Amino acid sequence: MLLARHPFRAMGSPCELHLYGGTRAFCDALVELAVAEVRRFERKYSRYRDDSVTSAINRSAGDPDGLVVDDETARLLDYAATAFASSDGLFDPTSGVLRRVWNLKSGRVPEPSELEAILPLVGWSRLRWEAPRLVLPQAGMELDFGGFVKEHAADRVAELCRQRGARHGMVDLGGDLAVIGPHPDGKPWVVGIRDPRSPEGAMASVRLGGGGIATSGDYERCMIVDGVRYTHVLDPRTGWPVSGLRSVSVVADRCLIAGTATTIAMLKGARNGALWLDELGLPNLRMDDAGEISGTLADAEAEAA
Amino acid sequence: MQLRRRQGGSKESAALRALTTSALALSGLARVAAADTPIDGVQTSYSFSTYAEDDLPESKGVPDTEHGRYEVTTQQARIAAPLTDHIDFALEVTHEKMSGASPWYNVPDAAGSPIQILSGPTIEDERNDFLLKTSYYLDNARLGLSGGYSDENDYTAMNFGFDGETHFNEKNTTLSGGIGMSFDEINPVDAETEPTRPTHETKQTYGLNIGLAQILNRRSLIQSSLSYAYGTGYLSDPYKEVYQELGAVYHPDMRPDNRHALSWLTRYRRHIEEVEATAHLSYQYYWDTWGISSHTIEASWYQSFGDSLQITPSIRYYTQNEADFYVSYLRNTPSDDEFSSDYRLSTYGALGFGIKAEYTFRTPWLIDVEWKLKAAYERYISAGDLAWDSPSVEAPGLVDFKVYSFGITAVF
Numbered sequence: 257m258l259l260a261r262h263p264f265r266a267m268g269s270p271c272e273l274h275l276y277g278g279t280r281a282f283c284d285a286l287v288e289l290a291v292a293e294v295r296r297f298e299r300k301y302s303r304y305r306d307d308s309v310t311s312a313i314n315r316s317a318g319d320p321d322g323l324v325v326d327d328e329t330a331r332l333l334d335y336a337a338t339a340f341a342s343s344d345g346l347f348d349p350t351s352g353v354l355r356r357v358w359n360l361k362s363g364r365v366p367e368p369s370e371l372e373a374i375l376p377l378v379g380w381s382r383l384r385w386e387a388p389r390l391v392l393p394q395a396g397m398e399l400d401f402g403g404f405v406k407e408h409a410a411d412r413v414a415e416l417c418r419q420r421g422a423r424h425g426m427v428d429l430g431g432d433l434a435v436i437g438p439h440p441d442g443k444p445w446v447v448g449i450r451d452p453r454s455p456e457g458a459m460a461s462v463r464l465g466g467g468g469i470a471t472s473g474d475y476e477r478c479m480i481v482d483g484v485r486y487t488h489v490l491d492p493r494t495g496w497p498v499s500g501l502r503s504v505s506v507v508a509d510r511c512l513i514a515g516t517a518t519t520i521a522m523l524k525g526a527r528n529g530a531l532w533l534d535e536l537g538l539p540n541l542r543m544d545d546a547g548e549i550s551g552t553l554a555d556a557e558a559e560a561a
Numbered sequence: 562m563q564l565r566r567r568q569g570g571s572k573e574s575a576a577l578r579a580l581t582t583s584a585l586a587l588s589g590l591a592r593v594a595a596a597d598t599p600i601d602g603v604q605t606s607y608s609f610s611t612y613a614e615d616d617l618p619e620s621k622g623v624p625d626t627e628h629g630r631y632e633v634t635t636q637q638a639r640i641a642a643p644l645t646d647h648i649d650f651a652l653e654v655t656h657e658k659m660s661g662a663s664p665w666y667n668v669p670d671a672a673g674s675p676i677q678i679l680s681g682p683t684i685e686d687e688r689n690d691f692l693l694k695t696s697y698y699l700d701n702a703r704l705g706l707s708g709g710y711s712d713e714n715d716y717t718a719m720n721f722g723f724d725g726e727t728h729f730n731e732k733n734t735t736l737s738g739g740i741g742m743s744f745d746e747i748n749p750v751d752a753e754t755e756p757t758r759p760t761h762e763t764k765q766t767y768g769l770n771i772g773l774a775q776i777l778n779r780r781s782l783i784q785s786s787l788s789y790a791y792g793t794g795y796l797s798d799p800y801k802e803v804y805q806e807l808g809a810v811y812h813p814d815m816r817p818d819n820r821h822a823l824s825w826l827t828r829y830r831r832h833i834e835e836v837e838a839t840a841h842l843s844y845q846y847y848w849d850t851w852g853i854s855s856h857t858i859e860a861s862w863y864q865s866f867g868d869s870l871q872i873t874p875s876i877r878y879y880t881q882n883e884a885d886f887y888v889s890y891l892r893n894t895p896s897d898d899e900f901s902s903d904y905r906l907s908t909y910g911a912l913g914f915g916i917k918a919e920y921t922f923r924t925p926w927l928i929d930v931e932w933k934l935k936a937a938y939e940r941y942i943s944a945g946d947l948a949w950d951s952p953s954v955e956a957p958g959l960v961d962f963k964v965y966s967f968g969i970t971a972v973f
Binding site for chain 1: 587867868
């Protein structure tokens with residue numbers, strides 16, 4: 257068996273496909289297929305492309321008739337609705353509009369009046385989703401699939417590879433990982449979890465024989481103003497960045513679920529996030545603002561050491 | 562190091578369950594109970610099977626040692642392909658070759674026990690069957706239409722069907738239903754020389770079914786369906802007779818000219834991840850206005866070995882009680898005008914054992930093709946004593962048989 261490693265860039269992140277196959281041709285064919293599938297998701301849900309589904313949805317904002325979406329998008333919206341309901345409204349794909357006032361590159365903290373003006377555009381409960389019709393009643397509302405489509409794409413690509421006969425491999429879409437199958441000798445993949453304060457170092461390693469892992473951290477995009485760290489993780493209810501956790505990693509049967517769990521935990525903050533992850537019962541690793549590492553994966557690491 | 566999960570056994574949080582269900586709807590996994598898109602790619606398959614009945618034991622009748630009992634070899638070719646984003650079709654052509662002796666009537670031996678007499682001239686017949694099916698897929702539903710034609714020497718049949726299914730409850734629930742009908746024409750051979758045989762008869766059969774499938778959780782699925790069938794016309798078997806002891810009279814097989822039948826089938830499927838296997842269990846209850854009721858219990862174990870090989874052993878038990886008008890033979894002139902000594906209408910039980918192996922591989926070179934090789938063996942034995950309520954007199958013609966089958970499928 258030979259191992260093909262194919263790094264590429266997609267969805268604004270470095271991605272890599274690790275794939276074992278019997279022949280070079282088999283690996284090449286699958287790599288091509290997998291990359292095409294990632295690009296398909298990227299094209300379909302990009303905020304930056306006029307011809308994307310996301311843009312079509314956002315253009316429809318204010319139109320009382322809304323628009324009819326395709327089956328795949330419908331299922332993603334169903335998933336978002338479930339995640340919204342399961343997180344007391346913290347997981348909210350309409351919160352992306354807050355980026356208009358939180359420009360992390362500007363180094364400027366928005367005025368309360370700016371936030372007040374934009375908050376009426378935020379809230380999954382403000383939109384009407386009755387499959388297959390989606391209505392964003394307010395002009396200016398926006399939907400962003402960015403919070404979960406990459407994780408879903410990782411799962412989909414892993415599934416596609418398995419359907420096409422791959423047994424051993426891993427899909428890494430910018431740190432959102434879905435395992436196709438363990439190494440050919442049955443050994444799990446060893447995944448390093450980045451230290452939020454020294455992005456080149458790993459704070460822990462996780463063994464993954466199946467399923468997926470996702471990590472959310474405040475190191476990804478943030479700004480520091482007057483010594484205060486403002487992260488890209490924005491509470492849809494207040495419009496303010498949340499703090500408490502620097503990084504959360506979750507292992508689940510699917511990368512999508514892992515990703516949703518990390519997002520919700522980050523939004524819930526150090527204490528409630530930890531409680532929520534415990535309640536979910538998913539293996540996790542957290543680093544709080546004080547640099548303290550905790551979570552079931554940290555315990556396991558400590559046990560192994 | 563093993564990952565420790567804190568979800569001690571079955572205690573999964575409600576939030577995780579909700580997310581998992583919703584995430585599964587996004588993936589192909591949920592499609593176990595839901596088909597909402599046409600098949601991908603062109604599927605072609607060919608299968609071959611031989612069905613051979615064991616010779617009649619000498620205690621039960623006079624075996625036809627030269628030709629043996631009934632044998633059928635079946636060849637089937639099938640092609641299925643998507644036509645558009647919403648439509649696919651399948652065409653199936655079946656050729657069957659039947660030969661051998663089959664039960665004709667029973668006569669009493671010295672002690673009065675029935676002895677099976679097999680048809681004198683050996684049956685030799687061929688059957689060709691064509692079936693065309695098309696499905697139309699909507700966002701959350703499938704509609705299907707089918708038509709078939711079957712032709713053999715003494716029998717032609719035309720059938721039509723319409724069926725559909727729809728999903729709701731985030732595709733965790735599938736409701737399905739269908740109607741079907743068949744128009745058959747029977748022109749028995751040797752009607753001139755066999756006084757009990759009609760020259761031309763017809764029968765019509767209509768069916769209706771409704772089913773519900775529910776995904777219980779990520780690993781298990783339950784399906785239940787209810788079917789009703791109504792047959793009218795000539796429902797007898799022109800090649801069977803009933804012997805009357807007094808005066809040695811041979812009567813034609815005379816069954817009622819209509820039959821209402823109900824059957825209720827429930828299936829349960831559970832995937833056992835730890836051992837890469839899926840267990841299937843099913844139970845069927847059948848009841849009809851001829852007085853027959855039956856129970857079928859079947860269990861199969863789909864064991865995967867890696868991703869290419871699957872071996873499925875299965876076991877089935879069947880029991881039925883006889884039709885109101887079943888007789889092994891008549892002693893006297895009948896007072897009723899309905900009687901049949903067809904062993905299939907008697908009280909009996911049966912056991913079936915099967916084993917099936919399926920091997921899947923791909924040849925991704927010139928064009929990507931997925932191949933499936935299948936081989937299966939089934940053994941079936943039936944006897945009066947296997948019935949829940951053993952009959953007072955066992956039908957001597959009860960059959961034991963073996964089936965060997967082989968198949969190859971290519972998906973482009």
